[in-house]
Amino acid sequence: MKVRCTVEDMNYSACDLQVGDYFELTPTGVTVPEGKRFCYFAIAAVIPAVLGRLDTDTPDSFLQTRPLLACPDPPENLHLRVEPVTEETP
Numbered sequence: 001m002k003v004r005c006t007v008e009d010m011n012y013s014a015c016d017l018q019v020g021d022y023f024e025l026t027p028t029g030v031t032v033p034e035g036k037r038f039c040y041f042a043i044a045a046v047i048p049a050v051l052g053r054l055d056t057d058t059p060d061s062f063l064q065t066r067p068l069l070a071c072p073d074p075p076e077n078l079h080l081r082v083e084p085v086t087e088e089t090p
Contacts, residue, residue, distance in 0.1 A: 015039035
């Protein structure tokens with residue numbers, strides 16, 4: 001399974017992220033769209049919450065709720081929406 005983690009809102013971004021920027025996680029790695037970059041701290045905040053849940057073909061109840069997770073820098077107040085990638089996911 002793969003999940004997409006998309007910037008949903010923030011006060012500002014010290015890493016030059018914009019609302020709509022995303023990365024994807026699979027059980028074996030992280031991918032970022034070509035030509036883009038993503039904050040290591042934001043990625044590190046998401047990995048422990050979802051990594052063990054990616055070993056199946058279907059999302060568990062936690063991932064089905066499309067959780068909102070936060071980057072660890074409080075002033076940025078950056079939130080990432082985590083959602084399973086399906087055929088319909090743009």
